[in-house]
Amino acid sequence: MNWFLDILRSSIGKKLMMAVTGLGFCGFITAHLAGNLFIYNGKEAFNLYAERLHSLGPVITALELGLLFFAVIHVLTGVTLFYQNIMARPVRYVVNKSAGGRSIGSRTMPYSGVILLVFVVLHLLDFHFVDKTGTTIYKLVETTFAVSWYALFYVFAVIVVAIHVSHGLWSAFQTIGANHPKYMPVIKTAGIIFSISIGIGFGFIPIYILIFT
Amino acid sequence: MTKTINLTLKVWRQKGPEHKGHLETYRADHISTDMSFLEMIDIVNDNLTLDGDDPIAFDHDCREGICGMCGTVVNGRAHGPEKETTLCQLHMRHFSDGDTIVIEPWRSRAFKIIKDLVVDRSALDKIIAAGGYISVNTGGAPDGNSILIPQDIAELAMDAAACIGCGACVASCPNASAMLFIGAKISQLALLPQGKPEAAGRALSMVREMDRLGFGNCTNEKECEAECPKEISITNIARMNREYFKAGYFFSKK
Numbered sequence A: 001m002n003w004f005l006d007i008l009r010s011s012i013g014k015k016l017m018m019a020v021t022g023l024g025f026c027g028f029i030t031a032h033l034a035g036n037l038f039i040y041n042g043k044e045a046f047n048l049y050a051e052r053l054h055s056l057g058p059v060i061t062a063l064e065l066g067l068l069f070f071a072v073i074h075v076l077t078g079v080t081l082f083y084q085n086i087m088a089r090p091v092r093y094v095v096n097k098s099a100g101g102r103s104i105g106s107r108t109m110p111y112s113g114v115i116l117l118v119f120v121v122l123h124l125l126d127f128h129f130v131d132k133t134g135t136t137i138y139k140l141v142e143t144t145f146a147v148s149w150y151a152l153f154y155v156f157a158v159i160v161v162a163i164h165v166s167h168g169l170w171s172a173f174q175t176i177g178a179n180h181p182k183y184m185p186v187i188k189t190a191g192i193i194f195s196i197s198i199g200i201g202f203g204f205i206p207i208y209i210l211i212f213t
Numbered sequence B: 001m002t003k004t005i006n007l008t009l010k011v012w013r014q015k016g017p018e019h020k021g022h023l024e025t026y027r028a029d030h031i032s033t034d035m036s037f038l039e040m041i042d043i044v045n046d047n048l049t050l051d052g053d054d055p056i057a058f059d060h061d062c063r064e065g066i067c068g069m070c071g072t073v074v075n076g077r078a079h080g081p082e083k084e085t086t087l088c089q090l091h092m093r094h095f096s097d098g099d100t101i102v103i104e105p106w107r108s109r110a111f112k113i114i115k116d117l118v119v120d121r122s123a124l125d126k127i128i129a130a131g132g133y134i135s136v137n138t139g140g141a142p143d144g145n146s147i148l149i150p151q152d153i154a155e156l157a158m159d160a161a162a163c164i165g166c167g168a169c170v171a172s173c174p175n176a177s178a179m180l181f182i183g184a185k186i187s188q189l190a191l192l193p194q195g196k197p198e199a200a201g202r203a204l205s206m207v208r209e210m211d212r213l214g215f216g217n218c219t220n221e222k223e224c225e226a227e228c229p230k231e232i233s234i235t236n237i238a239r240m241n242r243e244y245f246k247a248g249y250f251f252s253k254k
């Protein structure tokens, strides 16, 4: 199986790992958003959704472990690539200018990634690794976002997610080799629509809670 | 009458690979806007030589945009600000009187500076030597049209083969990655029947060599494509990735 890891360890292999895990996160975030939309249906609907989700038991645990595994790969590979890419140009240019290829998303990938890592840890502490006895998920959301600066931090973090994904999604397709003259424009547009949906879909929740409760 | 402009140049001067370099300021006065960028440096060098100073070393050969020898970073842009242009084909009419122009060599760990603006790009040759060729028995020339190639495939291969190996992709990549170059070289052969028999081994060994030489990793910034004087498309990088995965995971040779 050495050949298997050898390929993954190469430059293109590392890109492949970033792409596959990144696409995995895009899938997860879609499901996460779909679930969260229940919040607009009111307290009961949201709590019921959470209950049903957790009644899946081992399936959820397996998915969580899968996500953790993906996260470890994504972060470690990302850090390695960042370090290698800095090393690849030991003397930097005095004048740097873009020829028009880069986007805010692509420019900021490593930095938005670090912000996201911090956010994900905080987010898990807020809603996952928290004592849920005698409370409901809706109440938890309510109390968390009652602090307005914290709610705004969530909005900021979600915008960072959107920026990260705006480059990540099409980039993942390019990396796995799925660049086709007929489909690439569609993928690029879908990527933009996807990141805007993520930004608005998640970003509006703290604002909604803050204003309507 | 031709228009002339006066410029301030800040040029990277470095005596040799082991020396420390620095930006040196020069005046370039009465430069005709009909001149090419390299002719402008020639004028500056003439004056430096008359003054008994060391002229600025820079690479060039054909001066007609086809050999890939020339190339420096001009105000942060590889081959200067014009699209689809090598430095030798960049004309001074694109600059204005009083401009300050910063001229730096290609920067990459894999390209050592030899002197001033001249860098050693033999890393690209080493990648070609690792697999960027086809092995054919010599003999009589085959009949025309004995191997049929669809026109659109021939054109795709030709687009990739337009690469002149100047290294602007590496220079302009925020990560100093050479993947556009290797993508083009792998594509031009993988697309054609003559290149297919060795495609898998070629992809594996060229990528391995690229990694060994210390180039960066592509993060799909697309700066290379925007800066390439031959407008090589990043679809070639996607093709290289496909060829590489195919070779790595489905080809029996290791």
Ligand code: FES
Residues within 6 Å of the ligand: B059, B060, B061, B062, B063, B064, B065, B066, B067, B068, B069, B070, B071, B086, B087, B088, B089
């Ligand atoms: S000198 Fe040959 S391409 Fe510029």
